[in-house]
Amino acid sequence: MLTGPADFPRLIADIGGTNARFALETAPGVLDRIEVLACADYPTMEMAIRTYLADAGEAAVRHAAIGIANPVTGDWVQMTNHHWAYSIEATRLALGLDTLLVINDFTALALSLPHLxxxxxxxxxxxxxxxxxxxxxxxxxxxxxxxxxxxxxxxxxxxxxxxxxxxxxxxxxxxxxxxxxxxxxxxxxxxxxxxxxxxxxxxxxxxxxxxxxxxxxxxxxxxxxxxxxxxxxxxxxxxxxxxxxxxxxxxxxxxxxxxxxxxxxxxxxxxxxxxxxxxxxxxxxxxxxxxxxxxxxxxxxxxxxxxxxxxxxxxxxxxxxxxxx
Ligand SMILES: Nc1ncnc2c1ncn2[C@@H]1O[C@H](COP(=O)(O)OP(=O)(O)OP(=O)(O)O)[C@@H](O)[C@H]1O
Structure with a gap:
């Protein structure tokens, strides 16, 4: 799929057992509105995402990527060091996204190394x-x-x-x-x-x-x-x-x-x-x-x-x- 300006902003997240870090990518590689939420303050990941998007005043996100601290082996995600668990597809539909990419947080971190x-x-x-x-x-x-x-x-x-x-x-x-x-x-x-x-x-x-x-x-x-x-x-x-x-x-x-x-x-x-x-x-x-x-x-x-x-x-x-x- 070719992407263009209409595909921004994108929702980007890095979710660990303690901290959930969110950003809006407003243009390729440009991260804005970075916020850190405490995972323990939200019963589900979806609630944390909704809170972040509401605080950022952004409802029109179509594409999202989450790096998360657990193995990602199928649609069902269960965090290793926190109780959040969810279906990727159900979360995508609930948030009205075209794309929800979920990968391991350290896989995401490895991809960042050439850019640091x-x-x-x-x-x-x-x-x-x-x-x-x-x-x-x-x-x-x-x-x-x-x-x-x-x-x-x-x-x-x-x-x-x-x-x-x-x-x-x-x-x-x-x-x-x-x-x-x-x-x-x-x-x-x-x-x-x-x-x-x-x-x-x-x-x-x-x-x-x-x-x-x-x-x-x-x-x-x-x-x-x-x-x-x-x-x-x-x-x-x-x-x-x-x-x-x-x-x-x-x-x-x-x-x-x-x-x-x-x-x-x-x-x-x-x-x-x-x-x-x-x-x-x-x-x-x-x-x-x-x-x-x-x-x-x-x-x-x-x-x-x-x-x-x-x-x-x-x-x-x-x-x-x-x-x-
Ligand atoms: N200065 C510090 N010295 C030692 N431990 C610390 C320090 N600051 C935070 N921690 C510990 O680091 C952990 C949080 O680390 P981090 O911010 O990487 O969280 P996370 O991304 O949610 O974790 P993970 O990705 O490993 O699930 C907590 O266990 C906390 O007690």
Missing amino acids: PGHELVRVGGGEALAGAPLALLGAGTGLGVSGLVPTPGGAPVALAGEGGHASFAPFDERELEIWRFARARFGHVSMERMLSGPGLKLIYEALSHLAGESWEPKTASQISAEGVGGECVRCREAIDTFTAILGTAAANLALTLGARGGVYIGGGIVPKLGDYFARSPFRARFEDKGRFSAYLAAIPVYVITSPWPALTGAAAALAAHLDG
């Missing part, structure tokens, strides 16, 4: 990115999103739609084995997401306190990272150091799996808020601590994505590609 300006990327070690090689992407927020952008011969790169955040956590040392045991008693299978997420940071903090024989004061993930980075809470510092080390293991595993010599990109709601600490954290040393593949990993640059709304850019690109056939 250099000043919205903070490099953490490594050498030069290898042109034409796959890119790896992971990001901790309410859950752990994982994707990659893989080149194709002569065509557009393909963004992977996987659920790598639910692959098993691989402890690196005795301390992480103890944390794994603590988590195993609570959850059974311990996925990477059980560690690398806001709830995961809280779990690491609790596990470390338990292992030290201390009673722990309940803290939010934001408090743990702020007091850990600031140095006023020793156990919080240990927790955020452990979190970033485990992220190093996960990022290196993904880089090896994808052959991501084009670079590893880190998004999500947690790491970009850690500021300068992240470059000083155990992340990079752990990333390169891979035995016979240490030199391979040492060459790979890692970039923290500091763009405020990167997945919206990717969802808009996916919608444009879909409409242009």
Whole structure:
């Protein structure tokens, strides 16, 4: 289908387990009226969309794209870390849309990578990115999103739609084995997401306190990272150091799996808020601590994505590609 000015504005959304980010795309790649709604404030996704469109004063949207934090395997969508569930087709009809494209949020984020300006990327070690090689992407927020952008011969790169955040956590040392045991008693299978997420940071903090024989004061993930980075809470510092080390293991595993010599990109709601600490954290040393593949990993640059709304850019690109056939 060829598109023209009449097809704008388009509704673009990035929906995670905590935050639903909305925008109107008013011309190709131009995002306006960006708003963040708390998922918990709305009983359904459709209600959140209706609220956003009403607040934006926009009723005449025909095409929409949503990046959402769960696998998208058919018409029925069930979020992993929030209770929203819906039929894509029923939602499209209810909202009077011609097009409702729903893709995984990290697939959308992967599509944004070629569009991100250099000043919205903070490099953490490594050498030069290898042109034409796959890119790896992971990001901790309410859950752990994982994707990659893989080149194709002569065509557009393909963004992977996987659920790598639910692959098993691989402890690196005795301390992480103890944390794994603590988590195993609570959850059974311990996925990477059980560690690398806001709830995961809280779990690491609790596990470390338990292992030290201390009673722990309940803290939010934001408090743990702020007091850990600031140095006023020793156990919080240990927790955020452990979190970033485990992220190093996960990022290196993904880089090896994808052959991501084009670079590893880190998004999500947690790491970009850690500021300068992240470059000083155990992340990079752990990333390169891979035995016979240490030199391979040492060459790979890692970039923290500091763009405020990167997945919206990717969802808009996916919608444009879909409409242009
Ligand atoms: N400064 C911080 N330090 C640590 N954790 C934080 C910080 N700020 C937010 N969080 C945690 O990050 C999570 C929210 O992340 P994000 O904004 O990426 O949400 P989301 O897009 O809804 O999540 P997802 O896409 O993973 O489902 C919450 O668990 C919150 O506790």
